[in-house]
Structures are given as structure tokens and as C-alpha cells.
Amino acid sequence: MILLTPEKHSALKSILISVADDEWIMGHRGSEWLAEAPDLEDDLALSSTSQDEMGHARLLYRLIEELGGPSPDHQVYARPVDDWYPARLVTLARQDWAEWVTRRYFYEVFDAIRRHALISIPFPSLAYALQSIEREEAYHIRYIEAQMTNLAYGGQVAHDYLAHGIAVDWAFIPSLFSWGTAEETWQILQCPALDPRSLQQAFEASIQKQFATWDLAWPGPLGSIDGNGRSAAKNPDLAQIRAELRAVRQIAPDSHW
Amino acid sequence: MDLMHHSKEEFIEQIAAGNKVDTGDWMPDDYRQLLIKQIHMHAISEIMGAYPEKEWVKYAPTIQRKLALNAKIQDEIGHGHMLLRLAEDLSAPLGRGREDLLHDVLDGRVKFHNVFHMSAPSWADAGVIGFLVDGGAIITQAMLLASSYAPYARMLKRIVAEESFHMQFGESVVLALASGTEVQREMLQQAINRWWPAMMFFFGPREMGPQSQRMLEYRIRTMTNEELRQKFIARYVPRIHALGMTLSDHELYQDPDPPHFWHYTDPDWDWFNDMVHHNTGPMSQARLALRRGAQEGLAWARHAALQAHATIDVRAATL
Numbered sequence: 001m002i003l004l005t006p007e008k009h010s011a012l013k014s015i016l017i018s019v020a021d022d023e024w025i026m027g028h029r030g031s032e033w034l035a036e037a038p039d040l041e042d043d044l045a046l047s048s049t050s051q052d053e054m055g056h057a058r059l060l061y062r063l064i065e066e067l068g069g070p071s072p073d074h075q076v077y078a079r080p081v082d083d084w085y086p087a088r089l090v091t092l093a094r095q096d097w098a099e100w101v102t103r104r105y106f107y108e109v110f111d112a113i114r115r116h117a118l119i120s121i122p123f124p125s126l127a128y129a130l131q132s133i134e135r136e137e138a139y140h141i142r143y144i145e146a147q148m149t150n151l152a153y154g155g156q157v158a159h160d161y162l163a164h165g166i167a168v169d170w171a172f173i174p175s176l177f178s179w180g181t182a183e184e185t186w187q188i189l190q191c192p193a194l195d196p197r198s199l200q201q202a203f204e205a206s207i208q209k210q211f212a213t214w215d216l217a218w219p220g221p222l223g224s225i226d227g228n229g230r231s232a233a234k235n236p237d238l239a240q241i242r243a244e245l246r247a248v249r250q251i252a253p254d255s256h257w
Numbered sequence: 258m259d260l261m262h263h264s265k266e267e268f269i270e271q272i273a274a275g276n277k278v279d280t281g282d283w284m285p286d287d288y289r290q291l292l293i294k295q296i297h298m299h300a301i302s303e304i305m306g307a308y309p310e311k312e313w314v315k316y317a318p319t320i321q322r323k324l325a326l327n328a329k330i331q332d333e334i335g336h337g338h339m340l341l342r343l344a345e346d347l348s349a350p351l352g353r354g355r356e357d358l359l360h361d362v363l364d365g366r367v368k369f370h371n372v373f374h375m376s377a378p379s380w381a382d383a384g385v386i387g388f389l390v391d392g393g394a395i396i397t398q399a400m401l402l403a404s405s406y407a408p409y410a411r412m413l414k415r416i417v418a419e420e421s422f423h424m425q426f427g428e429s430v431v432l433a434l435a436s437g438t439e440v441q442r443e444m445l446q447q448a449i450n451r452w453w454p455a456m457m458f459f460f461g462p463r464e465m466g467p468q469s470q471r472m473l474e475y476r477i478r479t480m481t482n483e484e485l486r487q488k489f490i491a492r493y494v495p496r497i498h499a500l501g502m503t504l505s506d507h508e509l510y511q512d513p514d515p516p517h518f519w520h521y522t523d524p525d526w527d528w529f530n531d532m533v534h535h536n537t538g539p540m541s542q543a544r545l546a547l548r549r550g551a552q553e554g555l556a557w558a559r560h561a562a563l564q565a566h567a568t569i570d571v572r573a574a575t576l
Contacts, residue, residue: 028315031311031314031315031323031327032315034307034311034314034327034330034331034334035304035307035308035311035330035334035547035548035551036547036550036551036555037551037555038551038555038556038558038559038562039558039559039562040304040334040337040338040341041338042558043331043334044331044334044335044338047327047328047330047331047334048331050327051324051327051328051331054320054323054324054327055324058320058324072320073319073320076320077318077319097555097558098558149565149569150558150561150562150565151558151561151565152565153561153564153565153568153569154558154560154561154562154563154564154565154568155560155561155564157557157560157561158557158558158560158561158564158565161557244315244316245315245316247316248313248316248317248318248380249318249319251440251441251444252437252438252440252441255437255438255441256433256436256437257318257319257322257380257430257433257434257437
């Protein structure tokens with residue numbers, strides 16, 4: 001294992017937990033759509049991506065374990081709710097299909113930018129994990145862009161659903177850019193690409209370009225970066241998610257399942 | 258199968274000689290109808306089978322279980338998808354496509370297996386479905402590997418291979434529960450009690466109806482309902498006892514003399530029949546509502562995909 005200063009060690013763990021929690025919750029929420037997608041092909045793609053996201057989360061939780069944290073199963077099933085840091089956007093309770101498409105799209109664009117920034121952290125295990133994750137994520141972004149294209153060019157009804165999905169998600173997008181714990185973690189890691197403002201700028205540029213190709217109206221400026229965007233205390237859906245995750249396990253917390 | 262004269266008698270002779278029917282081959286109308294009935298019902302059962310397990314994905318108690326259950330459901334949908342493609346091919350001359358075939362379950366024009374009408378109120382049910390239902394399905398589908406319709410038999414090779422993974426998932430869950438706390442063991446016992454009578458119905462009535470008999474004659478299937486059920490009982494009674502669990506059927510015993518027939522309590526044939534034919538099971542309507550949400554509620558998304566492709570094609574042509 002590479003030697004990190006205690007300060008960097010702690011900063012890296014806090015960055016990784018936000019990323020892993022996002023991935024886990026996206027997989028968890030995605031699995032709610034199992035067997036309920038519009039077409040069987042969509043169902044197959046959807047379940048693949050949900051498994052991928054949860055697999056990525058497990059990989060990242062393992063990196064945290066490598067850094068001295070608890071096991072991945074402990075992270076998911078035993079961590080107090082106040083120690084979770086998913087972005088508000090990813091935890092939103094299930095709404096309609098179009099909103100799930102737009103949420104996935106916004107998240108995938110952001111996640112690609114974030115992964116690109118994470119590569120600059122000098123931690124070989126993370127670089128290796130990101131390489132592995134990238135192979136699967138390349139498919140995710142292609143798939144979800146195709147879904148957005150279908151909604152954008154799919155006639156008035158689809159366009160209306162799409163506009164509604166974008167409007168619902170837009171207010172929660174700033175939650176993605178914060179780092180949850182200490183906001184200066186990116187400075188400690190000497191990684192300016194992880195600056196929330198840089199992430200937001202890159203995100204807006206990417207989305208603006210894509211919206212133009214889809215002839216979609218720009219929804220207006222994003223809100224300011226939400227320092228509480230990953231705060232469990234400000235997230236009414238997180239406690240419910242945690243309760244679902246633990247519902248069976250807590251029957252016999254120390255037993256094999 | 259090469260049939261010069263396309264006569265039903267020749268067709269039956271060829272099948273009796275062990276020859277297979279392949280895509281595009283001529284076939285008697287009633288053979289086609291029986292195939293559609295069998296494969297359509299199989300496809301829809303795979304899809305409807307996703308719902309009881311889906312209920313437990315969000316509650317799965319370990320990361321590995323959650324991923325495995327998610328993958329299992331994906332496989333079931335994948336099986337439904339492949340089988341529907343077969344049913345589509347067979348139904349094409351009748352002017353029926355995928356939308357029709359998927360819609361049929363909402364209108365009660367195609368049945369699905371009794372087990373997927375049942376409730377699955379605990380995590381143990383998610384395991385027992387893999388253990389018993391997938392185990393039962395493997396017995397049925399292994400028999401169908403010898404089907405006279407070659408495309409079905411070929412597809413089943415892959416399906417049976419994946420179902421065996423599903424059964425292993427179920428076995429792993431029930432083993433963990435059986436070796437767990439008293440609460441976990443009781444959860445497992447209750448689930449076995451719930452699913453055993455449903456599994457006795459799963460293979461069909463003791464005396465097969467005329468259509469099933471016809472399927473035997475055409476070698477679409479090669480074993481009777483009772484032969485399949487006997488195989489299931491013989492395989493699972495010792496396994497359940499090895500887990501330290503019991504079966505509450507007091508009439509369950511095996512003849513000591515050959516052919517060592519297993520006696521069992523008849524399931525409530527009328528109750529299960531009504532459930533399958535009229536969707537009156539404990540969870541029939543709730544699961545059909547989920548299916549309806551995808552099929553009817555999201556029809557706009559399928560139309561949008563078609564329209565988007567047409568729009569993009571027009572734009573490309575005008576550039």
C-alpha cells in the first residue's frame with residue numbers, strides 16, 4: 001500500500017465514501033425498476049447497469065477497507081445514517097420513467113467528469129479500480145444518451161415527460177458537486193480537478209452542448225453548490241433507504257445470510 | 258426435417274423416428290398452436306417470475322445476495338425475452354407480434370405458473386423460490402431438452418444452464434438460513450410450508466388433459482406430469498430433511514417396492530386452477546398491475562423510441 005500522510009489518508013477516505021455511496025444508491029434505486037421498464041431490452045440493460053453500479057460501490061468500499069475502514073458489508077448494513085454521504089439527487093424516491101432517465105443521464109455525465117478528476121489522485125489501487133469501472137461506465141453513458149435521444153425526438157408526449165424529469169432533477173443537481181465531509185478534501189489531496197466549482201463548470205459545459213444537439217431548452221442557471229447536498233440530516237429519503245437495506249439483516253445482525 | 262408432401266401422417270412418423278422440426282419447416286397447424294401455447298406460457302411465466310423475487314432485492318441482507326438476486330431476475334427476463342422471440346416467429350403467420358403476446362397476460366389470454374401468483378412474505382421465500390421453484394423448473398425444462406421443436410430445445414440448453422445457477426443461489430440462501438439462528442430457521446420452515454403444496458400443483462394434474470397428451474404424441478414434451486412430480490419429490494424430500502426442516506404433508510411416503518412411487522397429499526386443485534385461469538391468487542393482481550404499468554403505462558416510451566428513430570432517419574436523409 002502506498003504511504004499517504006494521515007491527512008491525505010483521511011481526505012481520500014472521505015472522497016471515496018461519497019463516490020461509493022452515490023454508486024450504491026444509484027444501483028439500489030435502479031433495481032426498483034426491475035421488470036418495470038418499457039421494454040424487455042431496457043429491462044436487461046437496466047439490471048446490468050444497476051449491478052455494475054453496486055459492483056463499483058463494493059470495489060470502492062473495499063478500497064476504503066484497504067485504507068483501514070470497515071468491510072463493504074459493514075458500510076452498507078451497519079453504518080449509522082449520519083455517516084452516509086450520497087448526493088441528494090441520487091437518493092430521490094422513485095418517480096416516473098422519464099425522471100429516472102434524466103436522473104441517470106445527469107448522474108452519468110457528472111460521474112464521468114468526477115472519475116476523470118479522481119485519476120489525478122496518486123493512489124495506485126484507486127487508479128486500477130477506476131480503469132476497471134471505466135470499461136463498464138462507457139456503456140452506461142452510451143445507453144442513457146440513447147434513452148435521452150428517444151425522449152427528445154420521440155414526439156410531444158415524450159418531450160413533455162422529459163421536460164418534467166429535467167425540471168424535477170434540476171434543483172437537486174448541485175448536490176452532486178459537494179464532497180460531503182470537509183469541503184477542502186480536494187485541496188488536501190492537491191487535486192484541483194476535484195474542486196466543486198471545477199466539477200460544476202465541466203458538468204454545465206457538457207450538458208449545455210448535449211442539450212443543444214437535442215434541441216432542448218436550457219433550464220436556466222444551476223443553483224449554487226449545496227454544502228448540505230450530501231448531508232444525511234437534510235435528506236428525508238436516506239433514512240428510508242437505510243431502513244430498507246437493513247430490514248432483513250437486522251433480524252439477526254451477527255448471523256450468516 | 259425435410260417433408261416433401263407436407264402431410265400430417267408423415268410429420269408424425271418423422272417425429273416418432275426422432276427427427277426434429279426446425280425454424281421455417283412446415284408443421285401441422287395444431288402442432289404450431291401447441292408450440293405457441295407452450296412457449297408463450299413459458300415466456301410469460303419467466304417474466305412474471307421476476308416479480309416475487311424483485312420484492313426482495315431492496316431488502317437483500319448482503320451485498321453479494323443483492324447482486325446475485327438482481328442478476329437472477331435479469332436472467333429470468335432474458336429467458337422471457339428469448340422465448341418470446343421464438344413465440345413471435347411461430348405467431349408471425351397468424352399476424353401476432355410481441356406487443357400482442359405481452360398484452361395477452363393482461364387480458365387473461367395466457368396463463369403463468371401458479372407459483373408466481375403466490376405471496377413471498379419473507380427473505381426465506383426468495384431463497385425457497387430458487388431452491389424449489391427453479392429446481393422444479395429445471396426438472397421440467399431438462400425434459401423439454403428432448404423436444405421435437407429444435408429451436409426450443411436449443412434455447413433451453415442455455416436456460417437450463419442459467420437456471421442451475423439460480424438453484425444454487427436458492428440452495429445457498431436456504432443453507433445459510435438452516436444453519437442460522439432459531440428465527441432464521443423458523444423463517445425457512447414457514448417458507449417451505451408455504452411453497453410445498455404450490456410445488457405439488459406446479460407439475461399439473463395427475464391425469465393429463467387432451468392438449469398435454471397431444472404434446473406428448475408430438476414429442477413437444479417427453480414425460481408425464483406425474484413422472485416429473487415424482488422426480489421432484491424424490492429429489493427434494495431428502496434435501497429438505499438434510500436441512501433439518503420438515504414437510505407437513507402427513508401422507509407423504511414412498512412405496513418400498515419398485516417403482517418406489519411417492520404418495521402425497523393432493524394440492525387444492527380447484528383453488529390453484531382458479532388462481533391460474535382467473536388470476537385470483539394472493540398476489541396475481543398486484544403483479545399484473547406491475548406488468549400493466551410497464552406494458553400499458555410505458556407504451557409511450559416504446560412509441561417514443563420508434564418515433565425518435567424515424568425522426569433521426571429523416572434528418573439524416575435531408576442532410
